[in-house]
Amino acid sequence: MHLLPSTHYLENDDLFNQFFLKEFSMKTDILEKENEYILTMELPGYKKEDILIDIKNGSLIIRAQKERHEEAKYLKKECFSGKCQRVFNFGNELTKEDIKAHLKNGILEITISKKEEDNQNNSNQTIKIED
Numbered sequence: 698m699h700l701l702p703s704t705h706y707l708e709n710d711d712l713f714n715q716f717f718l719k720e721f722s723m724k725t726d727i728l729e730k731e732n733e734y735i736l737t738m739e740l741p742g743y744k745k746e747d748i749l750i751d752i753k754n755g756s757l758i759i760r761a762q763k764e765r766h767e768e769a770k771y772l773k774k775e776c777f778s779g780k781c782q783r784v785f786n787f788g789n790e791l792t793k794e795d796i797k798a799h800l801k802n803g804i805l806e807i808t809i810s811k812k813e814e815d816n817q818n819n820s821n822q823t824i825k826i827e828d
């Protein structure tokens with residue numbers, strides 16, 4: 698199993714936030730160990746229910762969404778709200794059983810076990826975030 702480059706996606710109606718906050722959203726560190734990868738992602742202010750982790754065609758897809766409070770009158774708004782997504786490609790051998798996810802204090806930690814490239818799994822799978 699090899700980690701390939703990722704893609705980054707951010708959706709927000711506010712052009713200022715799209716331009717200036719794109720690099721801020723979903724910052725991720727990836728640590729490679731002998732038998733696993735550990736992804737550590739900053740998601741401040743997100744709850745477990747705001748995050749969806751899927752596997753599709755060998756890619757780990759992490760989506761997060763924070764709702765805006767449109768009825769409020771902001772004098773200044775710098776905090777991100779909207780949808781964001783990161784995609785990490787691991788190859789078709791990635792399965793739900795290989796992945797553990799934990800969210801604590803705004804940090805999402807995903808551990809992915811390494812294995813040999815012999816299983817061709819192209820199905821769509823969702824990962825549960827543990828407490």
